[in-house]
Amino acid sequence: MTAYVIRRLLYGIPILLGITFLTFLLFHVVGGDPARMQAGKMLTEARLAEIRHELGTDRPMLDQYLEFLRQTLTFDFGRSWHTHRPVREMLLDGMGPSLALAVPAFFLETVLALAFALWCALYRGTFVDRTIVVLAVAGISVPSLSYIVFGQYYAAHSWSLFPVYGYEPLPAGAVFLALPLIIWVLLGLGSEVRFYRAVALEEIQQDYVRTAAAKGVPARGILFRHVLKNSMIPVLTRVVISIPTLILGSLLIERFFGIPGLGNVTVEAVNASDFPVVKGFVVMGSVLYILFSILTDVLYAWVDPRIKLR
Amino acid sequence: MPHLRRALIACAVLAAATLAACGTESRGSLASGTLRTYVPSEMKGFDPTQAGEETTTTLVVNFYDQLYExxxxxxxxxxxxxxxxxxxTVSxxxxxxxxxxxxxxxxxxxxxxxxxxxxxxxxxxxDVAFCFLRLMDAHAHPKGSWIFAGQxxxxDAFAKASEAAKKDPRRAEYRPEEGYPPVRGLEVVDDYTLRVRLVKRYPQFVWVLAMGYASVYPREAxxxxxEEFMNHPVSTGPYRLVEYNPTQRAVFARNVNYREDLYPSAGSxxxxxxPWxxxxxxxxxxxxxxxxxxVHVETQPMWLKFLGGELDRAGVPKDSFDAAxxxxxxxxxxxxxxRGIRLEKDEKLEVIYDCFNMQDPVVGQGEQARAIRRAISLAIDLEWARKHLYNERVADVQGILCAEFPEFDPTFVNPWKxxxxxxxxxVLGRARQLLADAGVDVKxxxxxxxxxxxxxxxxxxxxxxxxxxxxxxxxIEPHTVTWQEMQERIDRGEAQTWGISWGADYPDAQNFLQxxxxxxxxxxxNSANYQNPAFDRMYEEAAVLEPGPERTALYRKMxxxxxxxxxxxxxxxxTQYTLTHPWLSGYRYNDLSPRTFKYCRVDAAALGDGGSGARKPNLVPVAVVAVAALALVGAMVSVAFTTKRGW
Incomplete structure (x- = not known):
C-alpha cells in the first residue's frame, strides 16, 4: 500500500503542474490587466507601466511561471495585491469559519441522506418512497438562492428564530451558524438522497440480500450489516471527494450570512484580479483534491477486502 | 447498530445546538453609545494611499484626520x-x-x-510632509498620487526616483542618499508650519487636502x-482600531488622545x-x-438588520424600495x-451617462457620426427608465455643470434631450429628422x-x-464584458459606446471637465477620447483660474x-435615500467625504428594544411547519408499518 500511495503522490506532480499551467494561462490570457484594478481613477500609461513593474506582471511569462512554481513548492504566495495581507494568512483565517459551517452541515446532510435513502430502498415503490423522492426532486428544483433569501427573511427576520447575519468563533458562534447549517443541509439533501437511494436500491436487489432475508435475518441487520456496508464504495467516493469543497467554502451562504470564510475571500480575489490569492486558492484546492482522491482509494481497500492496492 | 446509535447521538447534539440558537439575538451584546453601521464591500485596509473606492474612503476619512475637512x-x-x-495663506x-x-x-x-x-x-x-511624500512613492502603490502629480x-522627480529606489515597506524617511531627491515644493518651516510651492496655480489644491489620500499618520507606524500598516493604522483621529477582520467587521473605540473637536453649531x-x-x-x-x-456585500441581510434595529442607518436597496x-x-x-424611522434624500454629486468613442468611425468621427450621437441622445427614453429602472431615484442632468457648482447655469437646456x-x-421625429438631414441611411x-x-x-x-x-x-447590440474588460476595450479604442458614471472627488466642475x-x-x-483643441485651450486657461466670472464663462463655453x-x-x-432609526442623531450624508462616525450619537434611552435585548421568537409558523412535517412523517411511518416488505 505504501508503494501505491507514493506512486499516486508522484502522479500528483504532473497533475499539479498542469493545473498551475492552466491557471497561469487563464489568468494571463482571459483575465484582465491587474494593474488596472490597482491604479484607481486617474490613470496614465506611465502610471500603469509603474504598477505592472511593481506587481511583476511586466516580466517575461516564463519568469512569472517559474515564480509561480517556486511559490507552489514553498506554499508562500506572498501578499495579496489587493489587501496586502499575506496570502497564507488569508487562506488559513478563512478556513476556520468555512469548516465551522461545512463540517457539521456536511455530516448532518450525509447522515440524513443515507437514512432517507435506506428507508426509501426498504419501502421502494410505496407511499414512503414516492413521498421522499417527490420531496427530494422538489428540493433540487428550487434555486439555491431562494433557500437563502427566504430562509433568512422568514426564519431569521420575521420569526426571530436565528440571528440574521454575523459570525463568532465556536462555541459562542453556534447561534450564527445554525440557520446557515440548516440551509446547507436543505440545499444538498435532495440530490444526496436521490444518489444514495439509487445506490441502496441496486444493492438491495442483490441475491445475497434475498438469501439473508430467507435465512430470517431481521430487516435492521440486512440494511445496516449488508446493504449499507456493500454500498460504501460509491458512498465513500462521494463523501471523501466532497471534503475539499468543504474547506473551500460555500460562497453564497458565507456572503449572505456574513461568515468570513474562504468562499468570500476567493470571489473577491477573482473579481479584483488578485492573482497571488487566486494562485494560493487553486494550489490549495488541487493539493487537497489529490490527497483526498488517494485517501478514497485507500479507504476502498479498507472497506472492501477484495480490492488490493498495488 | 453502534454506528447508527453514534450517528443518531451526533444528530441530536447538532439539533440541540441548532435549537439553542433559536431565539437568541446578537445585537443585545452591543452597549449603548455604539454606532452600528456598514460598508458595501470587503475592507481593503486603512492605508490612506489606497483610499480610492467607497469602502476604503469611508474607513480612511473616519479614522484619520486631514489638514482640512x-x-x-x-x-x-x-x-x-x-x-x-x-x-x-496664499501668496x-x-x-x-x-x-x-x-x-x-x-x-x-x-x-x-x-x-x-x-x-x-x-x-x-x-509628519504631514512625510505622508504627502509617501503618497507619491511608487512602492506604496498609491491610488491617489494624481492629487499632487504635476502640481x-x-x-514628479521624487515620484520618478521612487520607482528606481530600493523597495522598503518600512521606509520612514526619504533620504537623498537613498535616491530620493528633495522636494522643493514641500517645506517644513517649523513644527507647526508647512509651506507648499506649486508649479502652477491649482485652485482645487485646498479641496484635495481634505481627501482621504491626504491623511496624516506617524512615520513610526x-x-x-x-506592509501590515494597512491593518494596524495609527492616527490623530477620533478612534483607535480595536478589532479588524477585512471580510467581516471593524470595531473602533474612542481615542482618548483626541483633540478638542466640537459638533458644528450652524448648518444649512x-x-x-x-432636532437630530x-x-x-x-x-x-x-x-x-x-x-x-x-461588511454587507449583499443588500438583503443589511436591510433585514436595519429593520431589526441592528443597524442604525441604511440606504434603501432597489429590491426593498417599495417596502419602505x-x-x-x-x-x-x-x-x-x-416606528420613528426618518428618511433623508440627498442628490449625489455625479453624472450618469452613456459615453461614445469619439475616434470610432461610426459613432465618433465626422458629421454623420455627430448626427447619430444626437439622434441616440434624443431617442433614449430617460423618463421611462427613471420610472421603471431607477424607482424615480434619479434627477435629470442637462450638462456637466451640476447645480452645486457656482458655474451652474439654470437656464441651460440640452437640445439633444x-x-x-x-x-x-x-422627440422621435426630431431624431429621425437629424439623421435624414445628415444623410444617414439607418438601414x-x-x-x-x-x-x-x-x-x-x-x-x-x-x-x-x-x-x-x-x-x-x-x-444596437450588446457586447457583454466585465468591468475590467470594458476598461481595456476603452483603452484600446475598441468599445463603441458604454454606460458609466462619474462621481465627483471634490466640489469643483473641473473634476468633470477633465x-x-x-x-x-x-x-x-477622458475615456471618450474627445479631442477638441478649442476645448483643450479653454480647459488649460480655466484650470489656473480661481472661481469668478472669467472662469464661469469658460466653464459654460466648455x-x-x-x-x-x-x-x-x-x-x-x-438621489441617495438614507433611513435612520429614531435613536440615531447627527447623521448627515456626504458622498464626497463620508466622515460621519464621530458626529453620530446613539441615544440609549430611545434605543428601546431596538438593541437592548433578545427579540421574542415567533413560534406560531414554526409550530405549523413542525405539525405538517410530523403529520407527513407519521403518515409515512404508519404506511411503512402496514406495508409488507418484499426483498
Whole structure:
C-alpha cells in the first residue's frame, strides 16, 4: 500500500503542474490587466507601466511561471495585491469559519441522506418512497438562492428564530451558524438522497440480500450489516471527494450570512484580479483534491477486502 | 447498530445546538453609545494611499484626520480647518500655500511609538510632509498620487526616483542618499508650519487636502508595521482600531488622545427644524464610545438588520424600495413612520451617462457620426427608465455643470434631450429628422455595439436602450464584458459606446471637465477620447483660474462644446435615500467625504428594544411547519408499518 500511495503522490506532480499551467494561462490570457484594478481613477500609461513593474506582471511569462512554481513548492504566495495581507494568512483565517459551517452541515446532510435513502430502498415503490423522492426532486428544483433569501427573511427576520447575519468563533458562534447549517443541509439533501437511494436500491436487489432475508435475518441487520456496508464504495467516493469543497467554502451562504470564510475571500480575489490569492486558492484546492482522491482509494481497500492496492 | 446509535447521538447534539440558537439575538451584546453601521464591500485596509473606492474612503476619512475637512452640515460644501489651525495663506501669485498647524495634536497611543513606550506623540509638520511624500512613492502603490502629480515643485522627480529606489515597506524617511531627491515644493518651516510651492496655480489644491489620500499618520507606524500598516493604522483621529477582520467587521473605540473637536453649531437652511441635526451643537466629538462597521456585500441581510434595529442607518436597496417608500408620495410608508424611522434624500454629486468613442468611425468621427450621437441622445427614453429602472431615484442632468457648482447655469437646456412638454412622438421625429438631414441611411448603418456588464441590472438598461433606438431604426447590440474588460476595450479604442458614471472627488466642475480634456485620453479619465483643441485651450486657461466670472464663462463655453458635440448622453444623477432609526442623531450624508462616525450619537434611552435585548421568537409558523412535517412523517411511518416488505 505504501508503494501505491507514493506512486499516486508522484502522479500528483504532473497533475499539479498542469493545473498551475492552466491557471497561469487563464489568468494571463482571459483575465484582465491587474494593474488596472490597482491604479484607481486617474490613470496614465506611465502610471500603469509603474504598477505592472511593481506587481511583476511586466516580466517575461516564463519568469512569472517559474515564480509561480517556486511559490507552489514553498506554499508562500506572498501578499495579496489587493489587501496586502499575506496570502497564507488569508487562506488559513478563512478556513476556520468555512469548516465551522461545512463540517457539521456536511455530516448532518450525509447522515440524513443515507437514512432517507435506506428507508426509501426498504419501502421502494410505496407511499414512503414516492413521498421522499417527490420531496427530494422538489428540493433540487428550487434555486439555491431562494433557500437563502427566504430562509433568512422568514426564519431569521420575521420569526426571530436565528440571528440574521454575523459570525463568532465556536462555541459562542453556534447561534450564527445554525440557520446557515440548516440551509446547507436543505440545499444538498435532495440530490444526496436521490444518489444514495439509487445506490441502496441496486444493492438491495442483490441475491445475497434475498438469501439473508430467507435465512430470517431481521430487516435492521440486512440494511445496516449488508446493504449499507456493500454500498460504501460509491458512498465513500462521494463523501471523501466532497471534503475539499468543504474547506473551500460555500460562497453564497458565507456572503449572505456574513461568515468570513474562504468562499468570500476567493470571489473577491477573482473579481479584483488578485492573482497571488487566486494562485494560493487553486494550489490549495488541487493539493487537497489529490490527497483526498488517494485517501478514497485507500479507504476502498479498507472497506472492501477484495480490492488490493498495488 | 453502534454506528447508527453514534450517528443518531451526533444528530441530536447538532439539533440541540441548532435549537439553542433559536431565539437568541446578537445585537443585545452591543452597549449603548455604539454606532452600528456598514460598508458595501470587503475592507481593503486603512492605508490612506489606497483610499480610492467607497469602502476604503469611508474607513480612511473616519479614522484619520486631514489638514482640512468638509463642514459637516453646510451645503454647498465648504472647507474648515481640521489639523490645520486656519485656512492657508496664499501668496499673491497663487503658487505658495502656507499652512499653519494646530498645536498639541497627539497621535493615538500605539506600540509603534517604541521610544515613548506606546504613548502617542505630538503631530508636527514633518509628519504631514512625510505622508504627502509617501503618497507619491511608487512602492506604496498609491491610488491617489494624481492629487499632487504635476502640481507641487519637485514632486514628479521624487515620484520618478521612487520607482528606481530600493523597495522598503518600512521606509520612514526619504533620504537623498537613498535616491530620493528633495522636494522643493514641500517645506517644513517649523513644527507647526508647512509651506507648499506649486508649479502652477491649482485652485482645487485646498479641496484635495481634505481627501482621504491626504491623511496624516506617524512615520513610526510605517517603520513598525511595514506592509501590515494597512491593518494596524495609527492616527490623530477620533478612534483607535480595536478589532479588524477585512471580510467581516471593524470595531473602533474612542481615542482618548483626541483633540478638542466640537459638533458644528450652524448648518444649512432648514437644519434648525431638525432636532437630530443640530441637537448636539457644541458637544465634544466623538459622540459615541464605539463604532462597529460590518461588511454587507449583499443588500438583503443589511436591510433585514436595519429593520431589526441592528443597524442604525441604511440606504434603501432597489429590491426593498417599495417596502419602505410609498410610490405615490415618494415618502416613507406609514409602518416605517410609526416606528420613528426618518428618511433623508440627498442628490449625489455625479453624472450618469452613456459615453461614445469619439475616434470610432461610426459613432465618433465626422458629421454623420455627430448626427447619430444626437439622434441616440434624443431617442433614449430617460423618463421611462427613471420610472421603471431607477424607482424615480434619479434627477435629470442637462450638462456637466451640476447645480452645486457656482458655474451652474439654470437656464441651460440640452437640445439633444427631450424638452419639457415634448411628446415621445415629437422627440422621435426630431431624431429621425437629424439623421435624414445628415444623410444617414439607418438601414445601411451597421449595428452599434454597446459594452454591457454582466449583471441583470445592466442588461435591463441595455434592453431599454435597444428598444428605444429601434424606434428610429438604429440597431444596437450588446457586447457583454466585465468591468475590467470594458476598461481595456476603452483603452484600446475598441468599445463603441458604454454606460458609466462619474462621481465627483471634490466640489469643483473641473473634476468633470477633465473628462473631456484631450491629453487625458485613455487610459486617462477622458475615456471618450474627445479631442477638441478649442476645448483643450479653454480647459488649460480655466484650470489656473480661481472661481469668478472669467472662469464661469469658460466653464459654460466648455459645457456648450461637449453638449453640441454630444460626446455623452447626459442622463441623470442619483438621489441617495438614507433611513435612520429614531435613536440615531447627527447623521448627515456626504458622498464626497463620508466622515460621519464621530458626529453620530446613539441615544440609549430611545434605543428601546431596538438593541437592548433578545427579540421574542415567533413560534406560531414554526409550530405549523413542525405539525405538517410530523403529520407527513407519521403518515409515512404508519404506511411503512402496514406495508409488507418484499426483498
Amino acid at each position: 468638509f463642514d459637516y452640515l453646510r451645503r454647498p460644501f465648504v472647507l474648515t480647518p481640521c489639523l490645520a489651525a486656519a485656512m492657508p 499673491e501669485d497663487g503658487l505658495t500655500y502656507t499652512i499653519p498647524l494646530r498645536r498639541g495634536i497627539r497621535f493615538a497611543d500605539d506600540p509603534c511609538f517604541v521610544t515613548s513606550r506606546g504613548v502617542g506623540r505630538e503631530m508636527t509638520a514633518s 507641487i515643485e519637485g514632486i 510605517i517603520a513598525f508595521y511595514g 437652511p432648514g437644519d434648525e427644524a431638525k 441635526r443640530l441637537g448636539d451643537a457644541g458637544r465634544r466629538l466623538p459622540l459615541n464610545e464605539r463604532v462597529v462597521v460590518t 417608500i410609498d410610490p405615490s408620495t415618494r415618502e416613507l410608508r406609514p409602518d416605517m413612520l410609526a 427631450r424638452r419639457p412638454g415634448e411628446s415621445r412622438a415629437e 445601411r448603418l451597421p449595428a452599434i455595439k454597446q459594452d454591457v456588464q454582466e449583471s441583470t441590472t445592466d442588461r435591463q438598461f441595455f434592453l431599454a436602450v435597444q428598444r428605444d433606438l429601434a424606434e428610429i431604426g438604429i440597431r 473628462l473631456f480634456y484631450g491629453p487625458n485620453k485613455p487610459p486617462g479619465p 459645457q456648450q462644446l461637449v453638449v453640441d458635440d454630444c460626446v455623452w448622453v447626459f442622463k441623470y444623477r442619483r
